[in-house]
Amino acid sequence: MTSDDVRTRIIATADDLYNARGIQSVGMDELRTAAGVSLKKLYQEFPSKSSIVMAVLERWHASWTEGLDARVRQADAPRDRLLAMFDYLAEWFGQDSFRGCGFINSFAELGAVSPDVAEYARKHKESFQVYVGHLAADAGAPSDLAPQLSILAEGAQTTAAIAGTSDAAGHARRAAEVLVDAALMRPSRRAG
Structure with a gap:
């Protein structure tokens, strides 16, 4: 080996x-x-144990990024790509191994005592917002839509972990539809 x-x-x-x-x-x-x-x-x-923890965080980041992007790429229209992230969440929340977001969990567990874990969690969350920002821009939406959708996704992850059901993904998706449609109808969307 x-x-x-x-x-x-x-x-x-x-x-x-x-x-x-x-x-x-x-x-x-x-x-x-x-x-x-x-x-x-x-x-x-x-x-050290911290080097293993960082390697696991890297694995979680790669898994999240690849899985999310694969699901989003299945959607044809820009609006549908924005909503596909919530479909990805529903699939993830339905897995037996789902225990919530590893970055939220690791930040809660170690963020106060491990600057490396805290920083990696922040960078992971920032990269998600940047990704959603690109999807929003591709749809012609204003830039403020990305953090709004990201917050919905983050809240759904936490809610699903605590509730033990995947229902939060559907609720978040329906809220995202309202936000996306309102953002796409705003006259300022071309300036965003």
């Missing part, structure tokens, strides 16, 4: 454990055992 294979296995195992139970509750010994690697090998690949 190559070093890349070992690294990938450790990250995947940490991802599963952190998602299921939180980051702080998972120790290095438990991670080593679950990943099936020696403690020496674990520390060769990741010199």
Whole structure:
């Protein structure tokens, strides 16, 4: 097994454990055992728990970005692409492994004590708003639509995690339809 294979296995195992139970509750010994690697090998690949946490955050970011973009690209019209993100959320919320947004969870758990985690979570959320901003611009909507839709999506993630149902995605999508349609009807949309 190559070093890349070992690294990938450790990250995947940490991802599963952190998602299921939180980051702080998972120790290095438990991670080593679950990943099936020696403690020496674990520390060769990741010199600290924080380096594993950052690798998991990178994995979460890539998974979110790729999954969201794939779902959005399935929509033909610019308006539909703006709303497709809520369809992606509905699919994600319906997965058995859904425990809420890993970035919101990790920020809540470690943001006050880990500047790296806090900064990565901020950058992830910022990149989402930029992405939504591009979708809004492609639709001819004013720039203020992007943060509005992003807030709806963020609220839906938190609500779905707490409620344990995917209903929040549908509610957020219907609210987004109202916002999108109102934004596209505003005369100032070309100046946005």
